[in-house]
Amino acid sequence: MTQPLAGKQILIVEDEPVFRSLIDSWLSSLGAKTLLAQDGVEALTQMANESPDLMICDLAMPRMNGLELVERVRNAGHSLPILVISATENMADIAKALRLGVQDVLLKPVKDLNRLRETVLACLYPNMFNSRVEEEERLFEDWDALVNNPAAAAKLLQELQPPVQQHISHCRINYRQLMAVDAPGLVLDIAPLSEHDLAFYCLDVTRAGDNGVLAALLLRVLFNGLLQEQLSHQGQRLPELGALLKQVNQLLRQANLPGQFPLLVGYYHSGLNNLILVSAGLNGTLNTGEHQIQISNGVPLGTLGSAYLNQISQRCTSWQCQIWGNGGRLRLMLSAE
Numbered sequence: 001m002t003q004p005l006a007g008k009q010i011l012i013v014e015d016e017p018v019f020r021s022l023i024d025s026w027l028s029s030l031g032a033k034t035l036l037a038q039d040g041v042e043a044l045t046q047m048a049n050e051s052p053d054l055m056i057c058d059l060a061m062p063r064m065n066g067l068e069l070v071e072r073v074r075n076a077g078h079s080l081p082i083l084v085i086s087a088t089e090n091m092a093d094i095a096k097a098l099r100l101g102v103q104d105v106l107l108k109p110v111k112d113l114n115r116l117r118e119t120v121l122a123c124l125y126p127n128m129f130n131s132r133v134e135e136e137e138r139l140f141e142d143w144d145a146l147v148n149n150p151a152a153a154a155k156l157l158q159e160l161q162p163p164v165q166q167h168i169s170h171c172r173i174n175y176r177q178l179m180a181v182d183a184p185g186l187v188l189d190i191a192p193l194s195e196h197d198l199a200f201y202c203l204d205v206t207r208a209g210d211n212g213v214l215a216a217l218l219l220r221v222l223f224n225g226l227l228q229e230q231l232s233h234q235g236q237r238l239p240e241l242g243a244l245l246k247q248v249n250q251l252l253r254q255a256n257l258p259g260q261f262p263l264l265v266g267y268y269h270s271g272l273n274n275l276i277l278v279s280a281g282l283n284g285t286l287n288t289g290e291h292q293i294q295i296s297n298g299v300p301l302g303t304l305g306s307a308y309l310n311q312i313s314q315r316c317t318s319w320q321c322q323i324w325g326n327g328g329r330l331r332l333m334l335s336a337e
Contacts, residue, residue, distance in 0.1 A: 003031025004117075008124060009050065011035040013043040013057035013069065014085075019108070023056065023085075026113065027120075040064025044072060052080060054123055059086040059093055067093065070100045081123040085110060090254055098221060107229050115228055146217070150210040154184050157205075157213050160220060162190045167337070169198040170270040175332045185327030187216045191224055196271040199227050200332070201263060204282060204325040207300065208259025215257050219248065227267070241265050241278040242311050249280075249301045260300040262325050270336045275319055278311040284323045288316040295321075 010032045014020040024034050035050055037043040039061040046052075055073070059066035070082055084097050087108040094105050103123045110116050146153040165174040169192045177186065190200040201223060205212030230244050245265060252261060262281030268274070277286060281300030286293045296310045318335040 003029075004121060005124070006031030008054065009033045009035065009052045010120075011037065011043060011046055011050070011052040011055045011057075013037045013040065013055060013061070013066070015039055015058060015061045026116075030117070038062075040066065040069030040072070043069055047073070047078070054081050054083065054120065056083045056085060056120075059084060059088050059097070067096055067100070070097060070102060074101055083119060083123050092255060094222065095218065095255070105225065107225070112228070112231070147214065150213065153210070153213045153217065157184050157187060157216055160189075162188060166190070168192040169194070169196055169268075170337050171198065171268065172335045172337060173198075173333070175330060177331075178329045184213060184216070186323065186325065186330050187327075188330060188332070189220055189223065193224065193228060193231070197267065197269040199224065199265070199267050201265045202282060202323050202330060202332075204262040204300075204327040206325075206327040208257070208261055208302065211257045211259045212261065215252055215255075215259075215261050218251075218255060218257075219263075222251070223248075238269065238272075238274060238276060238313070239267055240311065241267060241276055245278060245280050245301065252302055257302075259302050261302045262297075262300040264295070264323055266321070266332075268334060273315050273317050273336060274313060275316055275334075276311060276313045277321070282323055282325045284321060286312070286314065287320045287322075288314055289318065290316075 005027060010027055012020055012023050012034055014023065015038050020036060024036060027034050035046050035052060037046050041063045043055070043057065057066045057069060066084060066086065073082070082102040084102050084105045085108060086105065088094065097105055104119050106116065106119060146156065173190060175188060177188070184205050187203045187205055188200065190198065192198045201219065203216050203219060205216050208215065226247060227239065227244055230239050245263065260281065264277065264279040264282040264284055267276045277284070277295055279295050280298045283297045284295035286295060291314065293312060295312065298310065321332045323330045323332065
């Protein structure tokens with residue numbers, strides 16, 4: 001059996017004994033030496049005597065919770081990578097954990113062990129993996145400063161726009177955008193989920209004032225994790241993007257970001273040649289060569305407590321999607337290789 005974690009020591013900080021035992025057994029099967037702690041107090045005692053290569057911790061724990069533990073560890077000058085695995089859906093807690101310098105946040109229950117394995121390896125061997133994770137973590141290093149400086153937040157968001165041409169997940173992707181030069185309008189993000197599938201979203205940040213830019217920065221950090229989590233629940237089936245947007249709608253409310261957030265989300269699987277699109281407030285048309293389909297724009301996120309959405313699914317090897325709203329117009333093109 002391959003043991004990619006041989007020679008690595010991992011500290012598991014978890015108050016739930018069954019989950020702690022499961023993670024312990026799984027990491028040990030991959031070759032890791034494990035240290036166990038029931039809460040932050042025990043974790044600090046362990047770290048006084050050992051120098052783990054990675055810490056995996058929960059957020060909700062007795063005596064000293066995960067956020068307090070991470071803050072103590074960082075204030076003491078420890079730079080070891082930290083992976084948070086928690087059942088929280090509180091975006092403020094997730095944002096604070098990222099701001100304190102954790103490498104990633106996974107939500108319980110963890111059903112996709114392949115994703116967990118990739119995340120652990122990315123924490124331990126960051127140079128072997130895409131730099132996107134590190135880039136996203138840096139978004140929250142100066143989060144309070146960004147909240148108080150909308151111009152700086154807008155400038156950062158513009159700098160994070162994806163390249164106009166790229167090859168990911170066996171697909172050639174490019175886009176063209178018409179928008180005001182001096183301010184963000186339609187914000188696009190595209191990222192691979194695995195070798196064969198990718199996801200993207202387009203958010204109009206012009207209808208929520210400064211909160212539009214802050215929502216875009218939060219979405220950039222959380223979107224892939226939320227979709228991966230949703231895919232793990234779906235098993236072998238394609239994702240229900242409507243359910244994902246409803247979750248994003250709830251998280252925006254929990255983060256106290258009022259306003260309207262027109263958002264279109266897409267998912268493409270290059271092995272199945274399957275495209276899924278759903279819109280909450282953005283206009284769109286999809287052209288697959290054989291079909292031209294009008295995308296129902298729906299109601300922008302943030303408008304209602306619940307999101308009511310229609311999802312469309314198309315089999316195609318290449319397609320073009322025109323997207324437009326108050327923030328401008330964008331054309332996204334993909335061809336499977």
